[in-house]
Amino acid sequence: MIAHLCRLAWNRRRKYLLLVAELFLSFLVLTPLTAGWVLFAAERLKPLGFEHENVWSARLGGADLFGDDRDKSIAEHLRNVDLVGREIRALDGVQAVALASDAPLQFSSSWNGINSVRLSDEGLEALGLRLLAGRWFQPEDEALDWTPAVIDRELSQALFGGEDPLGRAISDSPMVEVENSFNPPRPDQARVVGVVESCFYYGKYQDVELPGFVFLRLSDEWLASPMQSWVVFLVNASAGSGQDLGERLRSKGREVLPAGRSLDFEVQSLTQLRQEASRHRLTTLSFIAAISGLMMLMVALGLIGIMWLNVRRRTREIGIRRAVGAPAGRIYGQFLGELAVLVTAAIALGCVPLLQLGLLDMVLGSRVPGSVAAAGVGATALVLYLGVMLCGLYPSWLAARVKPAEALHHDY
Numbered sequence: 534m535i536a537h538l539c540r541l542a543w544n545r546r547r548k549y550l551l552l553v554a555e556l557f558l559s560f561l562v563l564t565p566l567t568a569g570w571v572l573f574a575a576e577r578l579k580p581l582g583f584e585h586e587n588v589w590s591a592r593l594g595g596a597d598l599f600g601d602d603r604d605k606s607i608a609e610h611l612r613n614v615d616l617v618g619r620e621i622r623a624l625d626g627v628q629a630v631a632l633a634s635d636a637p638l639q640f641s642s643s644w645n646g647i648n649s650v651r652l653s654d655e656g657l658e659a660l661g662l663r664l665l666a667g668r669w670f671q672p673e674d675e676a677l678d679w680t681p682a683v684i685d686r687e688l689s690q691a692l693f694g695g696e697d698p699l700g701r702a703i704s705d706s707p708m709v710e711v712e713n714s715f716n717p718p719r720p721d722q723a724r725v726v727g728v729v730e731s732c733f734y735y736g737k738y739q740d741v742e743l744p745g746f747v748f749l750r751l752s753d754e755w756l757a758s759p760m761q762s763w764v765v766f767l768v769n770a771s772a773g774s775g776q777d778l779g780e781r782l783r784s785k786g787r788e789v790l791p792a793g794r795s796l797d798f799e800v801q802s803l804t805q806l807r808q809e810a811s812r813h814r815l816t817t818l819s820f821i822a823a824i825s826g827l828m829m830l831m832v833a834l835g836l837i838g839i840m841w842l843n844v845r846r847r848t849r850e851i852g853i854r855r856a857v858g859a860p861a862g863r864i865y866g867q868f869l870g871e872l873a874v875l876v877t878a879a880i881a882l883g884c885v886p887l888l889q890l891g892l893l894d895m896v897l898g899s900r901v902p903g904s905v906a907a908a909g910v911g912a913t914a915l916v917l918y919l920g921v922m923l924c925g926l927y928p929s930w931l932a933a934r935v936k937p938a939e940a941l942h943h944d945y
Contacts, residue, residue, distance in 0.1 A: 552839055555832045556879035556921070560913055562828055564887055566821045567916070568909025573814055575905060582685065582732035583637070584661035585803035587770050590636040591782055592799040593617060593790075594763030607757050613790060614756065614764055617798075620785050621768055626778055629769040631659035632751050636765045638806040641735035645709055647688065647743050650734055651751035652767075659767040667699045667727030670750040674726075681750050683727040688745020698725045708743060723749065736810055833924050840868065840928035868929040869922060876921050880914050 593614065614632070622630050634651035635642050637660075642649060656662070657669040665686060674681045682703060689698045692706035703709055703723045732746045756764065770778050779800050786798035887910070 552836065553875055553879050553882075555835060556876055556917065557882050559825075559829060559832050560880055560883035560917060561886065562821075562825050563916060564883070564909050564913040566818065566825050567912040568905055569814075569818045569821065571908045571912070572905050573811075573818065576736065576814075577811070579733075581734075581807075582662070582730050583734065584769065585637070585807055587772055588637075588660065588803045589768040589770065589779060589782060590799075590801050590803060590806065591617075591621070591766040591768060591786065592636060592763060592797070593766065593786070594797060611757060613796070616789050617786060618766065620789050621766060621782065624778070624781055624785065626771045627768055628771055629655050629658035631655035631767045631769075632756070633765040633767050634751060634755075635735075636801075636806065637734050637767075637803055638736055638810050644747065644749065645703070647703075647709075647745065647747050648735055649747045649749055651749045651755060653751045656748065656751075656767070659769045661769065662732065663730040665728045665730060666697075667725070669727055670748075674750055675752060680723045680752075681726040682723040683729055683748040684725055685729050685732040685746045687731045688743065688747060689725075689728050691744050698728060701725055703747070723747075829920065833920065836921065836924040837928065840872070840925055869925050872921050872925045873918065876914075876917050880910075880917065884910065 618630055621627060632653040633656065652670070654670045654672060657664065669683060670681055684698065692698065692703070692708055693701065701724065703725070734746055768782065779802060782800045783798065786800070790796050790798060
């Protein structure tokens, strides 16, 4: 039966060419949408690997932070950071305060193809990271001639497999090339001192070369670098602090920072940052859904018209089949079966550019895991099959109602 339906579709390939092309384009448009929803659900359900409900981000800096007297500006910047840090630690409800090079759940930063951030010695407590092996950063690390690094479990598996990563340089892995990076240290200067639970500091499935995350120690030298005009305070507060802590952080920053300088002190909770990231993703998915819906509506109307015209042109063929004893159900199944063959051909053709060219990664702007891509392809295939079958119900019903006597008087 399947071979017969394929033969019928192949014999009418010129008439069905436009229909297959429409289904092919529909598949290419719908798959990023369904994969995006699957990816969004995975991002919401999978833990971030760090606390965010009672953690605040306070970003201090400015574009014109350093003036003509660079040494004086750097010294003033370090005093401001120290003063703000001491005032924040003195607030009621604050449990831990750490310095970071970037805020979580915002713009990502990579180091030699790996998602990375610099954290101070208090970062473990401030983010509530779960240490699996080794240790976290400590003040004695300031005297080392190499940079201590803490990697998460996913990166440990990607770089070293099942081997113990402690004490090894990042460059020991063949996955990492030693480059003269503009942002030191080089991977041969960074050694693993600890491993934490899988962490998605910038959100899930970032578009980087290697999976996982690396924490580099935020040293005094980095903090005093003229290129670093921003620094982030990560404030871990006790449960129940609520929005009151955010207002106290803002007012404390306005009190202690010097007037007359273009300094920004932006305070946001990580819960708010996560909601903004989700809202941005939902907006993108809604836009794609609107375009996909309009396209599918046009495809559905065209499909119904093509199938209706097909029934009209094949009235004589249908009448002859009915005359030799074919029941209405067989006629019904023949037209729906031909549509299923066309959908299958369109899906098979659509999988080639999706899988070979990485269109999902380009459209969604993130690294899409194989399981998410497979779920997106499967969901899109199901939607197309159901949609095409629904569009073919009425024309197939008309074909099943053709009587042999009608075929004798038909013009075609």
